[in-house]
Amino acid sequence: MTTITTTSLPNLLHRGKVRDTYDLGNGLLLMVATDRISAFDVVLPNGVPDKGFVLSRMSAFWFRKVAHLIPHHFVAMADDPAAHPYLPANLPPQIARQAMVVRRAQRVDIECVVRGYLAGSAWAEYTAQGAIFGQAAPKGLKEGHKFEKPIFTPTTKAETGHDLSMTHQQVVAMVGAARAKELEEKTIAIYSYARDYAAQRGIIIADTKMEFGVLNGQLLLIDELLTPDSSRFWDAAAYRPGQSQPNYDKQFVRDWLNSTGWNHEPPAPALPPDIVDKTVQRYKEAYARLTGEALSHS
Numbered sequence: 001m002t003t004i005t006t007t008s009l010p011n012l013l014h015r016g017k018v019r020d021t022y023d024l025g026n027g028l029l030l031m032v033a034t035d036r037i038s039a040f041d042v043v044l045p046n047g048v049p050d051k052g053f054v055l056s057r058m059s060a061f062w063f064r065k066v067a068h069l070i071p072h073h074f075v076a077m078a079d080d081p082a083a084h085p086y087l088p089a090n091l092p093p094q095i096a097r098q099a100m101v102v103r104r105a106q107r108v109d110i111e112c113v114v115r116g117y118l119a120g121s122a123w124a125e126y127t128a129q130g131a132i133f134g135q136a137a138p139k140g141l142k143e144g145h146k147f148e149k150p151i152f153t154p155t156t157k158a159e160t161g162h163d164l165s166m167t168h169q170q171v172v173a174m175v176g177a178a179r180a181k182e183l184e185e186k187t188i189a190i191y192s193y194a195r196d197y198a199a200q201r202g203i204i205i206a207d208t209k210m211e212f213g214v215l216n217g218q219l220l221l222i223d224e225l226l227t228p229d230s231s232r233f234w235d236a237a238a239y240r241p242g243q244s245q246p247n248y249d250k251q252f253v254r255d256w257l258n259s260t261g262w263n264h265e266p267p268a269p270a271l272p273p274d275i276v277d278k279t280v281q282r283y284k285e286a287y288a289r290l291t292g293e294a295l296s297h298s
């Protein structure tokens, strides 16, 4: 098993915390999900083997699943023969297996966050201020409380530092009223569909973040979709409001990091092998549960 933490192909467009994006020309991008892992916005020194493989396939799974709700950017996994004509010559198979070919769009600079449950920064805001996303909330809600309806809580896409909450007026000022409405409606529709699907497979999708772009005047779903890097996945069987929920996301890594007393400033400590192993296992189990298939290795 190889761990891919850096890639160097021609025409690098962007290196994020986890993904390396290349320009393929002809309006296409190659998005490589590496095995890097970040926590508290810091990339950890060691990678997690197979993470990129599992997460890029999970994104691909969801793009296909939600295609009836919205057009999306996904064209093909890079190891699919359908992608072959678009790829650089000699793309190593160990990169192709964790990369996807997508259509390039004009990005909407908003992180479209949607929350079905009270967790993370929303829980922190509620305990500090009794409010959720700036709106007064009932007293006595427990951590992990299920909202009656999903809440749209968009944020900026900060170039540096943490993303900031956006008000509805700020979203409208950026994209106009009609597009703002479309972003909110699509985000909630995609989340609700995925949440109901996952619920039948024992996973609660507590919240998630998605991104959109515009291509030929049309809204397009872009980036990664409904992975443990962009979402909170909880084990439905173990769900109990009033605690931090057993989960399939990075909480496990975050808990270990916090147990070391690390102050969330770089450099982060390296993850020990057993934490790395357990993390991969969590991701693979989430994939198997959601898709009903174990991942076969290429």
Ligand SMILES: Nc1ncnc2c1ncn2[C@@H]1O[C@H](COP(=O)(O)OP(=O)(O)OP(=O)(O)O)[C@@H](O)[C@H]1O
Binding pocket: 014, 015, 016, 017, 018, 019, 020, 021, 029, 073, 102, 103, 104, 105, 106, 107, 211, 213, 222, 223, 224
């Ligand atoms: N189809 C697309 N067309 C254009 N840009 C896209 C498309 N899909 C994703 N993107 C953009 O490509 C970039 C992918 O970068 P990536 O998510 O790896 O890093 P990042 O967002 O800069 O940082 P972070 O590591 O915090 O996510 C993002 O800016 C994303 O908005």
Ligand SMILES: [Mg+2]
Binding pocket: 016
């Ligand atoms: Mg990103």
